[in-house]
Amino acid sequence: MIALSRPKLSWFALKTAVGEHLYHSRERKKVRMIIRNFFLTLAAGAYLSIPAHASNFSLDAESGSVWVDRADVRIPGDSGSPFSMADDLSADDPQAYIRLRGTWEINERHEITALWAPLTTDFAGSFDRPILFDGTLFAAGRPTTGSYRFNSYRLSYRYNFITQENLKLGLGLTAKVRDAEIALQQGSLSESDSNVGIVPLINFKLDWRIAPQWHLLVDGDALGASQGHAIDVGVGLQFMATDNLGLRLGYRILDGGADNDDVYTYARFHYAMAGVTWRF
Numbered sequence: 001m002i003a004l005s006r007p008k009l010s011w012f013a014l015k016t017a018v019g020e021h022l023y024h025s026r027e028r029k030k031v032r033m034i035i036r037n038f039f040l041t042l043a044a045g046a047y048l049s050i051p052a053h054a055s056n057f058s059l060d061a062e063s064g065s066v067w068v069d070r071a072d073v074r075i076p077g078d079s080g081s082p083f084s085m086a087d088d089l090s091a092d093d094p095q096a097y098i099r100l101r102g103t104w105e106i107n108e109r110h111e112i113t114a115l116w117a118p119l120t121t122d123f124a125g126s127f128d129r130p131i132l133f134d135g136t137l138f139a140a141g142r143p144t145t146g147s148y149r150f151n152s153y154r155l156s157y158r159y160n161f162i163t164q165e166n167l168k169l170g171l172g173l174t175a176k177v178r179d180a181e182i183a184l185q186q187g188s189l190s191e192s193d194s195n196v197g198i199v200p201l202i203n204f205k206l207d208w209r210i211a212p213q214w215h216l217l218v219d220g221d222a223l224g225a226s227q228g229h230a231i232d233v234g235v236g237l238q239f240m241a242t243d244n245l246g247l248r249l250g251y252r253i254l255d256g257g258a259d260n261d262d263v264y265t266y267a268r269f270h271y272a273m274a275g276v277t278w279r280f
Contacts, residue, residue, distance in 0.1 A: 056105050056279060056280070057102070057103065057104055057105070057279070058102070058105065058277055058280070059100070059277070059278050060099075060100070060101040060276070060278075061098070061275060061276055062099040062234075062273050062274070063096065063098045063274060063275070064096070064271060064272045064273040065096060066119070066121075066269055067091070067094040067095075068091045068121050068148070068268070068269055069086065069269065070084070070086055070255075071084060071086040071121070071123075071148050071267045071268075072084050072085075072265065072266045072267070073133070073182055073264070073265050074263075074264035075134045075262075075264070075265070076261065076263065077260050077262055077263050077264040078261040080133060080134065080264075081129075081130070081131045081132040081133065082264070083127065085146050085148055085182075086123075088127055088131075089123035089126075089127075089144060089146055091121055091123050092122040092123065092124065097119060097271065098118070099115065099116065100115070100116045101113055101116075108160060108163045109159060109160050109163065110158075110159060110160075111156075111157070111158045111160065111170065112157055113154075113156045113158070114156075115152070115154040115155075115156070116153060117153070117154070118151045119149070119152070119254070120147060120148070120150075121269075122145070123145065123147065123148070124144070125143075125144060126143055126144050127140050127141070128140055128141075133191055133193075134192070134193045136189065138184055138186050138189070142186045142187070143187075144184060144186050146182070146185070147182070147183045148181075148267065149179070149180060149183075150178070150180050150254075150267065151178075151180070152176055152177070152178060153176070153177040153179070154175065154176045156173065156174040157172045157173055158170040158171065158172030158205060159172055165209075166208065166209040166210075167206075167209070168205075168206075168207040169207075170205050171203070171204050172202075172203040172204070173203060174203040174221045175198060175199075175200060176198065176199045176201050176221065177196070177199075178196065178198075178199055179196050180194065180265075182194075195263070199230060200223065201222060201223045202221065202222055203221050204218075204221075204222075205217075205220075213239055213241075214237065214238070214240075215240065215246070216235075216236075216237060216238075217235070217236045217237070217238050217250070218233070218234070218235050219233070219234055220232050220234060227258060228257050228258035229255075229256050230255075230256035231253065231254070231255040231256055232253075232254050232255075232256075234251070234271075234273065235251055236250025236275065238275075243279075245276070245279075246277040246279075248274070248275045248276075248277070249273070249274050249275075250275075251270070251273065252270075252273050253270055253271070254267075254268070254269040254271070255268040
């Protein structure tokens with residue numbers, strides 16, 4: 001077990017690092033301000049446009065099984081050892097999960113939703129080669145455990161530009177708060193890398209009534225760029241037991257990651273889901 005310590009920063013490097021930290025802090029504040037003002041503007045405009053009797057709310061609970069298909073890691077992105085938590089170690093899956101969503105249907109055109117989607121997967125096994133992870137060297141052949149946390153909290157606005165009797169199609173914007181951590185442990189030796197940030201995504205939803213009590217639902221958030229991508233899409237068949245109670249079964253995929261000098265991580269998860277939606 002060898003722990004590699006990072007070299008001490010010179011005074012110039014320290015000033016540079018502090019300056020970069022302050023710069024990125026200001027940039028994050030600008031992003032948060034832009035997202036906040038965007039949603040406040042949309043909410044104010046939508047609120048002023050609705051009749052007083054039109055608003056209604058719904059709560060949605062989703063659960064089932066989730067299993068990992070991919071969990072590739074290299075930290076730092078330019079000097080760490082590449083490894084797969086899914087292939088080099090073994091995932092403790094499938095495992096149960098839960099998601100909760102609240103929706104304010106302001107009127108037939110405007111909707112605001114809030115999503116709570118925690119996700120943590122545990123791994124165990126041993127590496128067949130030494131792994132340098134975030135400055136710490138993990139030996140080959142030693143019992144190793146790991147965890148991959150990817151909690152997500154989202155606030156979305158969606159505009160339904162098709163609102164027919166049997167079809168509703170909407171598009172909007174999501175502000176996603178990503179709470180992620182990757183951790184490894186060998187006995188008393190441990191290392192982790194965590195990150196909390198705000199990610200803008202495109203939100204969409206299709207609600208197609210294919211029979212009097214049956215709906216085909218496709219919904220999600222997605223966005224891609226050269227530095228990475230994020231995809232969270234669910235497809236389900238919903239049965240309306242009553243006018244206010246819907247039951248559904250379906251499939252969801254969560255895929256995404258980032259590639260830069262600080263971090264290289266890409267993961268893919270599959271969900272077998274069951275959900276219930278209650279309107280009130």
